[in-house]
Amino acid sequence: MFDILSRIRRTGRLSEPYPVPDTDQTASTAIQRELHAVFGRALCIRHVDAGSCNGCELEIHALSNAYYNLEGAGIRFVASPRHADVLLVTGPVSVNMEDALRQTYEAMPDPKWVLAVGDCAVCGGLFGANYATRGPISAIVPVDAVVAGCPPTPLAIMRGLLQITSKRPA
Amino acid sequence: MNPMWPDFLDTECVPLPSNVAACRVQVDAARWCEAADAMREAGADLLSLWGSDDRDRDQCLRVHAAYLLRDRVVVVEHAMPADRPIYPSLATRFPAAGRLQRATYDLLGIRADAGDMRPWLRHGGWPEGVFPLRRDVAATQTWPVTSSPYPFIPVSGDGVHEMTAGPVHAGTIEPGRFQLAVVGEKVLRLEVRLGYTHKGIAKRFEAMAQCDAHRLAAHICGDSTVAFSWAYCAALEAITASTPSPRALVLRGLALERERIANHLGDLGGLANDVGFAFGQTQFSSLKEQLLRHNAELFGQRYLFDFVVPGGVASDLPARALPGMLDEIAALERAVGDLRGIYARHEGLQDRFLGAGRLTPAQAAALGAIGLAGRASGVARDLRVDQPWSPYDQSSPALATSTEGDVAARVQVRFEETLESLRLCRQWLQALPAGERVCEVPVAPAGQLGIGLIEGWRGPVMLALETGPAGGIRRCRAHDPSWQNWPLLEVAILGNIVADFPLINKSFNLSYSGHDG
Numbered sequence: 001m002f003d004i005l006s007r008i009r010r011t012g013r014l015s016e017p018y019p020v021p022d023t024d025q026t027a028s029t030a031i032q033r034e035l036h037a038v039f040g041r042a043l044c045i046r047h048v049d050a051g052s053c054n055g056c057e058l059e060i061h062a063l064s065n066a067y068y069n070l071e072g073a074g075i076r077f078v079a080s081p082r083h084a085d086v087l088l089v090t091g092p093v094s095v096n097m098e099d100a101l102r103q104t105y106e107a108m109p110d111p112k113w114v115l116a117v118g119d120c121a122v123c124g125g126l127f128g129a130n131y132a133t134r135g136p137i138s139a140i141v142p143v144d145a146v147v148a149g150c151p152p153t154p155l156a157i158m159r160g161l162l163q164i165t166s167k168r169p170a
Numbered sequence: 171m172n173p174m175w176p177d178f179l180d181t182e183c184v185p186l187p188s189n190v191a192a193c194r195v196q197v198d199a200a201r202w203c204e205a206a207d208a209m210r211e212a213g214a215d216l217l218s219l220w221g222s223d224d225r226d227r228d229q230c231l232r233v234h235a236a237y238l239l240r241d242r243v244v245v246v247e248h249a250m251p252a253d254r255p256i257y258p259s260l261a262t263r264f265p266a267a268g269r270l271q272r273a274t275y276d277l278l279g280i281r282a283d284a285g286d287m288r289p290w291l292r293h294g295g296w297p298e299g300v301f302p303l304r305r306d307v308a309a310t311q312t313w314p315v316t317s318s319p320y321p322f323i324p325v326s327g328d329g330v331h332e333m334t335a336g337p338v339h340a341g342t343i344e345p346g347r348f349q350l351a352v353v354g355e356k357v358l359r360l361e362v363r364l365g366y367t368h369k370g371i372a373k374r375f376e377a378m379a380q381c382d383a384h385r386l387a388a389h390i391c392g393d394s395t396v397a398f399s400w401a402y403c404a405a406l407e408a409i410t411a412s413t414p415s416p417r418a419l420v421l422r423g424l425a426l427e428r429e430r431i432a433n434h435l436g437d438l439g440g441l442a443n444d445v446g447f448a449f450g451q452t453q454f455s456s457l458k459e460q461l462l463r464h465n466a467e468l469f470g471q472r473y474l475f476d477f478v479v480p481g482g483v484a485s486d487l488p489a490r491a492l493p494g495m496l497d498e499i500a501a502l503e504r505a506v507g508d509l510r511g512i513y514a515r516h517e518g519l520q521d522r523f524l525g526a527g528r529l530t531p532a533q534a535a536a537l538g539a540i541g542l543a544g545r546a547s548g549v550a551r552d553l554r555v556d557q558p559w560s561p562y563d564q565s566s567p568a569l570a571t572s573t574e575g576d577v578a579a580r581v582q583v584r585f586e587e588t589l590e591s592l593r594l595c596r597q598w599l600q601a602l603p604a605g606e607r608v609c610e611v612p613v614a615p616a617g618q619l620g621i622g623l624i625e626g627w628r629g630p631v632m633l634a635l636e637t638g639p640a641g642g643i644r645r646c647r648a649h650d651p652s653w654q655n656w657p658l659l660e661v662a663i664l665g666n667i668v669a670d671f672p673l674i675n676k677s678f679n680l681s682y683s684g685h686d687g
Contacts (some may be wrong), residue, residue, distance in 0.1 A: 004449055005257045011453065096365055104338055127370070128374070130374060
């Protein structure tokens with residue numbers, strides 16, 4: 001026990017201040033306003049990997065480490081789509097995940113928002129569309145906001161999320 | 171040599187360009203079986219199995235099996251007439267062949283003559299009888315999804331009930347489906363269904379240029395991006411007889427070991443988290459984050475997706491970065507050593523790790539386990555040790571193994587490999603050779619086959635590249651070791667309680683995207 005406590009003391013506090021939402025991104029302003037009116041700063045996310053290479057998932061995992069401390073901002077990942085406000089989708093949509101993605105979206109209660117994370121989710125990325133993929137998420141479910149990058153950094157994903165939760169910009 | 175070894179495997183084998191010793195041999199159906207028997211007898215692994223459509227060239231469809239012997243790779247190729255593309259199944263000799271053969275049928279319509287005939291990659295996204303990897307199917311053609319329920323093998327009996335998980339899981343993980351049959355709390359049977367992230371990567375390769383396709387290889391499996399992009403570049407460089415400078419090769423080695431360290435750190439934390447020891451997760455995920463941030467400073471990216479390029483690497487290390495990297499290694503060694511002690515002394519943690527999800531050495535050998543999961547069950551193989559390519563041929567890495575085969579053994583192997591990778595990195599940094607960042611890689615002529623084989627953090631990543639005309643690609647088969655190791659999970663879970671499934675699954679941490687392709 002002593003070694004654990006001593007390590008915790010030596011590690012100290014690693015969490016960093018949350019990023020300031022990008023005020024230039026006026027496209028998301030409407031969602032911000034809407035979401036903030038409904039949820040304040042709390043937000044529940046259901047993540048669906050619709051065919052990703054797993055790169056974006058690694059960065060989503062990183063959001064939970066001590067440095068980014070996403071839960072500290074009132075944002076958490078939930079197991080059921082029934083509990084979710086936001087559907088966070090990664091990957092180009094594979095045809096084998098098309099139904100599962102649609103069903104997850106339909107299982108979420110209204111109001112709901114979809115955040116497409118990563119270049120594949122935004123535009124199909126390197127994989128494009130072929131017999132096995134449909135390309136961007138917007139080919140299957142309506143998308144409200146996007147975070148580009150391959151993979152996007154945890155900070156970029158946080159900005160994307162905070163865009164839709166932070167206080168209304170002046 | 172053993173008496174089963176047929177002569178043609180020596181006399182008719184033609185050397186193949188590769189970063190390790192490799193050769194190919196053309197066989198008929200009888201020799202296809204003879205070769206498989208000989209390989210099984212010699213203790214070889216089935217490294218991969220794939221098909222190709224060569225009807226434009228010689229009216230044949232082909233099936234290829236790559237075997238990994240202790241000292242070389244042998245690619246056995248069997249041509250079949252296009253109107254009767256059936257070959258003898260390898261699944262009784264090499265269990266890993268079963269799913270590979272099903273996938274080969276789904277994509278190319280080449281069928282094994284026995285065994286499980288259920289579709290594997292085709293979930294209803296394209297019609298039965300359409301084989302998308304054939305050359306007469308246009309790269310852009312698509313079909314609507316039709317419902318096609320998968321016939322899981324039913325389990326019944328007194329007190330048996332079935333549970334389904336996936337393809338969308340409760341956490342942030344890749345999609346796959348697990349069908350569990352349980353009695354009380356105990357798992358009676360597990361059947362895994364994969365293929366959900368199948369992206370048609372093989373078809374996509376065929377539309378790419380040789381000089382550009384390393385970027386696609388890097389996105390086959392995001393957590394093994396260095397291993398896959400290196401395997402691609404190694405194959406292309408072997409075909410074109412281009413040799414990256416010693417410096418570029420050492421930089422690739424550093425990148426591959428940093429990828430191994432990052433994944434092991436992530437898993438060591440995740441495994442503690444799965445037994446409710448949040449301290450371990452916090453510590454290891456912080457160490458991983460520090461490593462990734464250092465990657466961003468050193469290489470301009472947290473995950474090294476675009477670092478390995480044909481002929482070398484995308485960026486060099488400035489001399490001023492070296493002291494910081496050596497300090498980082500020393501700090502990581504201390505932290506990992508401390509945490510290993512804490513894990514070892516934590517009774518609650520060890521109580522959950524010890525004996526959970528045991529895969530015995532006999533089971534591992536019978537199933538053809540490879541890579542990290544194999545090493546934890548007594549399969550003492552590591553390409554970096556057995557068939558070292560440059561820069562590993564100069565650095566004698568040590569093998570980490572266990573014969574216990576449980577979660578604790580897979581944790582132990584990760585700890586030891588992490589420390590060994592840190593040692594390798596230090597050794598390279600202390601004597602970083604000089605050389606060009608990148609060498610010129612000429613356009614390869616059409617019809618050349620090359621093999622790239624790299625020991626990624628999960629195990630051997632193999633890529634077989636056949637060049638096409640005008641700097642194009644005719645066929646590219648990229649193989650993740652998860653193909654071999656997914657079936658292990660179905661055995662290791664038996665008799666364990668359902669609540670330990672996430673822990674046992676995590677201890678293997680197999681790839682979905684790398685497998686699905």
